[in-house]
Amino acid sequence: MGYEHILVEIEPPIATVTLNRPKVLNALSPAVIGEVAAALGELEADDSVRAAVLTGGPKVFAAGADIQDMAKQTAVDQLLRDQTGRWAPLAGFKKPLIAAVNGYALGGGCEVALMCDLIVAGDTARLGQPEVNLGIIPGAGGTQRWPRTAGKHVAMEVMLTGAPVTAQRAYELGIVNKVVPAEMTIEVAKRIARELAAKPPLAVRLAKEAVLKAFEAPLSEGLAVERKSFYFLFATEDQKEGMHAFLEKRKGVFKGR
Ligand code: CAA
Numbered sequence: 001m002g003y004e005h006i007l008v009e010i011e012p013p014i015a016t017v018t019l020n021r022p023k024v025l026n027a028l029s030p031a032v033i034g035e036v037a038a039a040l041g042e043l044e045a046d047d048s049v050r051a052a053v054l055t056g057g058p059k060v061f062a063a064g065a066d067i068q069d070m071a072k073q074t075a076v077d078q079l080l081r082d083q084t085g086r087w088a089p090l091a092g093f094k095k096p097l098i099a100a101v102n103g104y105a106l107g108g109g110c111e112v113a114l115m116c117d118l119i120v121a122g123d124t125a126r127l128g129q130p131e132v133n134l135g136i137i138p139g140a141g142g143t144q145r146w147p148r149t150a151g152k153h154v155a156m157e158v159m160l161t162g163a164p165v166t167a168q169r170a171y172e173l174g175i176v177n178k179v180v181p182a183e184m185t186i187e188v189a190k191r192i193a194r195e196l197a198a199k200p201p202l203a204v205r206l207a208k209e210a211v212l213k214a215f216e217a218p219l220s221e222g223l224a225v226e227r228k229s230f231y232f233l234f235a236t237e238d239q240k241e242g243m244h245a246f247l248e249k250r251k252g253v254f255k256g257r
């Protein structure tokens with residue numbers, strides 16, 4: 001499928017989705033969100049792809065929702081359009097998704113990075129929620145995902161001041177997994193994606209699902225999900241292969257069956 005605002009590169013077993021509106025710092029218009037959602041739907045269905053990278057390219061991740069577009073909107077327009085709700089395919093993507101963040105990841109841009117499973121940040125990256133300066137608040141998960149990772153007081157600082165944090169501080173807060181020289185960000189994210197793509201896909205998928213459950217459910221429910229997935233994996237060919245490969249001192253080859 002052809003896209004206007006994003007680039008999709010498939011290099012099995014990984015794929016890279018690049019936001020591509022450089023003139024407006026990859027501002028997230030409804031069209032961009034629609035294209036990202038459609039691309040992730042295609043990648044989810046493509047068995048040759050086992051992990052994906054989402055990036056804004058070498059200079060900027062995304063400066064947030066498109067203010068030009070939002071400035072004209074009424075509350076009813078917002079409700080009917082449900083723009084932030086349209087990120088659901090990203091938050092629910094079943095394969096590993098790694099954000100490669102260079103430059104600004106602000107507002108919706110930061111929230112999109114937080115929806116990914118891992119974040120690799122270039123050393124010049126800045127992550128934040130400046131919505132308060134526009135008279136609004138984050139609408140795509142910022143107020144919920146920041147405190148779950150960085151705690152209440154950091155989340156308050158980020159939401160109330162609107163000031164971004166540096167890549168290094170984000171790393172210290174556990175918001176990003178790695179800080180690398182900016183020119184390496186995408187390559188490092190792809191390297192991690194390839195590493196995850198070589199793992200047993202069903203185990204990866206269920207591990208991801210179980211970790212995400214920890215954000216939603218009480219401990220007993222999360223533990224029950226984990227336990228059932230653990231037992232279920234003994235019904236897979238990949239579990240047999242993984243354990244035999246270990247005992248035979250060779251590298252396992254996994255099929256996702
Ligand atoms: N929407 C629309 N256009 C944007 C944009 C955005 N979010 N961010 C930047 N642009 C445009 C600018 O208007 C400018 O366009 P022109 O060249 O036509 O004037 C172009 O991109 C370059 O931007 P700047 O000249 O401002 O670049 P800078 O380097 O001086 O500053 C910046 C960079 C600090 C990121 C600044 O652009 C900025 O503050 N952007 C807005 C960030 C923001 O408030 N994001 C939150 C949006 S609300 C949201 O995301 C809600 C949600 O939770 C879903």
